[in-house]
Amino acid sequence: MQAFQDDFRTLAQFGLQADGGVSRLAFSKADQQARSWLIQRMHQLGLQVQLDAAGNLRGRLVGDQPHLPAIATGSHLDSVPNGGHYDGVIGVLAGLEVVRRLRRNGQHLARPVEVINFAAEESSRFGIATLGSKAITGKLTASELEQIHDEQGNSYASLLRQAGGQPEQLQHQRLNRRQLAAFIELHIEQGPVLEQQGCALGLVSAIAAASRFRVRLTGRNDHSGTTPMPLRRDALAAAAEMVLAVEQLARDIQAETVATVGRLSCSPGVMNVVPGSADFCIDLRDSDASRKERLTGQLQSQLQAIARRREIALHIDLLSNEQPVVLDSQLRQRIAAIARRHGQETLSLVSGAGHDAMQLADVVPTALLFVPSCHGISHNSTEQTALADIAQGVDLLYASVVELAQDTGTI
Ligand SMILES: [Zn+2]
Structure with a gap:
């Protein structure tokens, strides 16, 4: 893992912050430095480098049968403001490490192997997550890339052109199964489950998605001294009851369901006035679409009951x-079996965060491999994963790529 560590330290310099974290917003100067460095590294490893029409950097190692669909791996090098050094980065560097080992071991492969750095995975700059993988898998058009802007008014397409890309070619470059046979992403968990279970490797079965709601409550502003309790229509007290109902609803489901009220305001916001209006947002996430649908219905009827009882609109x-x-279960079982053969244990888990893998999943069989995050902390400058755990992830990624790239059948 020496070369991996050297690469990690080099990358960490691009966008390094005073507090030790990293700010590498998509297509910022720091991100461009990281991308230039990656192109150079890919060339050094003998990869054919392509900047695709969505802005993703792809390095291809040609196999014995170059026309076969490739086995791809990768993640992203961009970060949130003041983020950590592991999110996304280890997935790209693991791809380089796999290529390095293939070369060192003189490993012959039938299929090509591709290492991908997906552009703009974080939503921090453009307000949309996984932009590069979303676009190259056909979920965005070239003209939509012209319409996506950052807060300064720069369009994604214009920044991509400045980086040498050709967004207008997007429709001709959509990923399909003639180019890729499978995609495996190695990523940090960004949650506490693996650490808690004492397991170094997670195989993701499904990636949860959010439903988001804005709730507005209208009661009546009243004098806080003269209005008896039974006569009040306190919107904030109603909101408080609703926040607890939201929490309880998710707690009662014995699954990975999570529900959060992360923003709440009331007005007039004065100490001696009963608040007549309140406004809050709910973020409900589940990996099971039908359960999320059912919970949404329950949530609405519970909030309605509280509002009715308190005479709040x-x-x-x-x-x-x-x-x-839902990720490909056959590929997941196959990778779990490869792990077992190498004496590694894997834990099946759900991802609460979105990843590039979720965009690839409807195009090719896709696997998402997690390594533990110390204390579950991520999107934070103190984000960390033990090198020994990353090494386990790289070992499994390598073994999986070798097996899949030698398999010329349908994956
Ligand atoms: Zn990430």
């Missing part, structure tokens, strides 16, 4: 409703 707006992604 209630408006619920659905802000977004994303669909959970």
